[in-house]
Amino acid sequence: MENLKQTPLYQHYVDAGAKIVEFGGWAMPVQFSSIKEEHNAVRSKAGLFDVSHMGEILVEGAQADELVQYVLTNDTSLLTTENAHYTTLCNEKGGVIDDLVAYKLEDKKYLLVVNAANTEKDFNWIQTHAKQFDVNVENVSEQYGQLAIQGPNAREIVQKHVTEDISQMKMFEFKQNIELFGKTVILSQSGYTGEDGFEIYCRAEDTPAIWEALLKENVTPCGLGARDTLRLEAGLPLHGQDLSEDITPYEGGIAFAVKLLIEADFIGKAVLKDQKENGAPRRTVGLKVTGKGIPRTGYTILNADGKEIGVVTSGTQSPSSGHSIGLGIIERTEFEMGKELIIQVRKRQVPAQIVKKNQIEK
Structure with missing residues (x-):
């Protein structure tokens, strides 16, 4: 693990006895106790994730508005200093280079939060296109720590330690310059679990203090394993599996991140x-x-006649229901809600059914 990048909480993983794995070039905890225990904690109470491996790219300058709109698919004119949104970075063929969240920190200044494994690629892509704009693009990932507190108790826990009223904050609303445990943070009502909760952006050196303080609030530390089962139950895509440079937002089920009506x-x-x-x-x-x-990712999907029609992009056993669930990409002409399909699981053919992405664990 010495050759991998480490977040400010790496030593805390080691001290806690977490199982650490390589993820996107980072040494990250896959679990602290068990994936099922951490998963259930998020569904029933509150869990805390270290997501400091995520990348942060700062775009600012006279033509920052024009650049972010040119490289992103959502309507960036809708962004305010209190409302962020989910969007994608696409190539000329419409393939998803990355999916990300865009924050407008102030006029002509944006923070783009990208996936860890794609940070350098995204930065280079944006910087290449920035040459035709009066703008500065900077990879500021090392300056930031990021924590995600998720679960039905998350809002109540955070509210105890901030003076601002966060009871009515909605998805992708955020507040800047919030004091949390004596540290100045950005507080975003967002996450990757399907539960209520917040993502907390702080200075990298402040991450351990906030992590330790939140764990004293009966919050369960969680690793990548639970993060994956939670997001899959919620039908949320993972770049590199459910989204890629060969999968467009329309194929990947995130058409809402594209606004074609803008001029x-x-x-x-x-x-x-x-x-x-x-x-x-x-x-x-x-x-x-x-x-x-x-x-599992890569397993072939067949229709009832045995014709190959697609591939599984993500799959697991749902800790919430015990059912085996997944996401897959299939030929559009084969789509019908409730349709019976076959998944080639090694040498066996296993029956499956098309269901709504956000209800696959039921």
Whole structure:
């Protein structure tokens, strides 16, 4: 693990006896106790994740508005200093280079929070296109720590330690310059679990103090394992599996991150406009396995006639229901809600059913 990048909490993982693995070039905890225990804690109470490995890219300057709109697919004119949004960075073919959250910190100053494994790639892509704009692009990832407190008790716990009223904060609303345990943070009502909660952006050196203080509030430390089962139950995509440079937002089930009606041009707009009007060739679906077996990334999906129609992009056994669940990408013409499919699980063919992505654990 010595050759991997480490977050400010690495020593805390070691001291806690967490199982540490490589993830996107980082040494990260996959679990502290057990994936099921951590998963259930988030669903029933509150869990705390270290997501300081995520990347932060700062865009500012006279033409920052124009650059972020050109490289991002959502309508960045809707961003305010209190409302962020989920968006994508696409290539000219409409493929998703990365999915991310965009924050407007002030006029002509944006913070783009990107996936850890894609930080350098995203930064280089944005910087390349920034050459035609009067703007400065900086990778400020090392300056930031990021924690995510998630679960039905998360809001109450955070509210105890901030003076601002956060009871009415909605998804992707955020507050800047918030004092939390004596540290100045950005508090964002967001997360990757399907539960209520907040993502806390702080100075890198302040991360351990906030982590330790939150753990004293009957919050369970959680690793990447629970983060994956939670997001999959909620039908949330993972870049590198459910999204990629060969999968467009329309194919990946995140069409809401694309705003084609804006006048401004953005990279990939022509291809995405065609897919909106004529249909994308593929579609992401929720999968509920009705036989015995767990779908894994890369497993083949067949229709009832045995024809290969797609592939599993993510799969696991749901800790909440005990069912085997997954996401898959299939030919658009094969889509029908409730349709029976077959997943090739090693040498066995296992029956499955198409269900809504946010209900696959039920």
